[in-house]
Amino acid sequence: MKVYINSINVWLQGLNDEATLISWANNHLPLPEVFALPKPQYYPKGQLRRLSPFSKVALHCLDMPQALTKNLPLVFASQHGDLAKTVKLIKDAALGEDLSPTQFALSVHNATTGLFSIATDNTAPTTTISAGKNTFIEGLVEAAMQCQHNDSSILYAYCDFDVPEEYHQFEARKPARCIAMVLSFKKESESLASINLALNNHDSTNKTFSLPDLTFIRNFYLQDKKLIQNQNYAVSLDFS
Amino acid sequence: MADTRTTLKSLIIETLDLEDISPNDIIDDEPLFGEGLGLDSIDALELGLAIKKAFDVKIEANSEKTKEHFYSINNLVQFIEQN
Numbered sequence: 001m002k003v004y005i006n007s008i009n010v011w012l013q014g015l016n017d018e019a020t021l022i023s024w025a026n027n028h029l030p031l032p033e034v035f036a037l038p039k040p041q042y043y044p045k046g047q048l049r050r051l052s053p054f055s056k057v058a059l060h061c062l063d064m065p066q067a068l069t070k071n072l073p074l075v076f077a078s079q080h081g082d083l084a085k086t087v088k089l090i091k092d093a094a095l096g097e098d099l100s101p102t103q104f105a106l107s108v109h110n111a112t113t114g115l116f117s118i119a120t121d122n123t124a125p126t127t128t129i130s131a132g133k134n135t136f137i138e139g140l141v142e143a144a145m146q147c148q149h150n151d152s153s154i155l156y157a158y159c160d161f162d163v164p165e166e167y168h169q170f171e172a173r174k175p176a177r178c179i180a181m182v183l184s185f186k187k188e189s190e191s192l193a194s195i196n197l198a199l200n201n202h203d204s205t206n207k208t209f210s211l212p213d214l215t216f217i218r219n220f221y222l223q224d225k226k227l228i229q230n231q232n233y234a235v236s237l238d239f240s
Numbered sequence: 241m242a243d244t245r246t247t248l249k250s251l252i253i254e255t256l257d258l259e260d261i262s263p264n265d266i267i268d269d270e271p272l273f274g275e276g277l278g279l280d281s282i283d284a285l286e287l288g289l290a291i292k293k294a295f296d297v298k299i300e301a302n303s304e305k306t307k308e309h310f311y312s313i314n315n316l317v318q319f320i321e322q323n
Contacts, residue, residue: 046278049257098293101285 001198003144004191006153007182009061010217011038013175016060018221025221031175042068043119050102051115053176054082058112058159059119061180067155068120072182073146074113074155077129077139080163081109087164112159134230135160136179136213137197141233144197147185156181158213177213193220193239200234244317247294255290256283268313276312284310291316297323 014035015021023029037053038060051059058076066072085107092099106115113126127146131138136158143156159178163171184191212235215228219237228235249263252272256279270276273284287310288299297320300306309319 049259050282098289101289102282105282 001144001148001196003147003183003185003195003197004187005181005193005195006184006188006190007064007066008192008220009064009180010220011057011061011176011178012214012217013177021217022221025218035176040119047119050106052082052085052106054084054159054161055106055112055115057161057176057178058157058180059116061159061178062116062155062157064180064182066153066182067180070153071122071124072153072155073124073150074116074122074126074157075129075139075143075146076110076113076126077131077135077142077156077158078109079130079132079135079160081130082107082111083167084161084164087166133209134212134232136216137228137230137233137235140195140235141197143183144195147183151185153182153184156183160213174211175214177217179213179217193223193237196236196238198234200229200232202229202234244295244320245313248291248313248316248320251290251294252277252287255286266313271311272313272316273310291320295320295323 010016010021012021012024013031015024015029015031016038020029024031037056039048040051040056040059040063042063043051043059062068085103089099089103089107109130110126110128113128116122117126127142129135129139129142139158140156143154147154157178157180160174161176162174183195187194209229209231212228212230216235216237218224219226219228223237223239225236225238245268246263249266252258252266253261253263266277273279279287291297292299299309309315
């Protein structure tokens, strides 16, 4: 199956413009240790203060003309969601403290998609996906299926942050990252690249895969066609 | 008491992450919600919780009086000092 990328906005540990992301992909630029958070420009000013770092980054990446105006369906994928917020709430609950109403109201996995749809008056369906280590590609498969089934453009956003300290015994440190794309089933005049999705026929039992989302970012900015795999799927980019 | 007033203003700014607002910008007798500072119902819940914690006062969730207490800084200070 093939879908076309008509627009893309990547935010990787503070790197956001094409030139710096290309430098990173070429190993010319290390990822910054500390980063400033973006402010989604289209978001109501008075409400910005309620957004967590996770939501700020995800909503910022969705700031693409088509995404804001075309009432497109949104597929949102995240392995951990806003885990920093969840951990804070769990800690408060364990200490017998009252939970913050704002934090609690926005702690569900699809809170960010709700914030996006309200801010942009988007009434199209949204789907949220969490699929362990396979999240980025499984989300992409869902988005591609929706593109094909509805024969329309789809918004796909993947976002994950490094897990909070308490979880580092289970998961290695990873950069904060978000990839938002406008995908279509047919090639458009603005199409930048296509994504090929196929079942992974190789014997992948007991195989470990490099992070598909980071590899995707790297391949995109290097215009590299190398396969990106997980247990189930093999993904590649084409720039012709 | 000037102290309660200053503490309360700082608490509002800190609790609700009101960037770009200083305690001096919060006018004592202006409405906190809707017009004035422009806060909404979620802010009211958040603020209620913070005031409960900071000043150890009980706030009735469904009382008409609560609305009155939360109208302005002056009303809140009066409410906190009486409880």
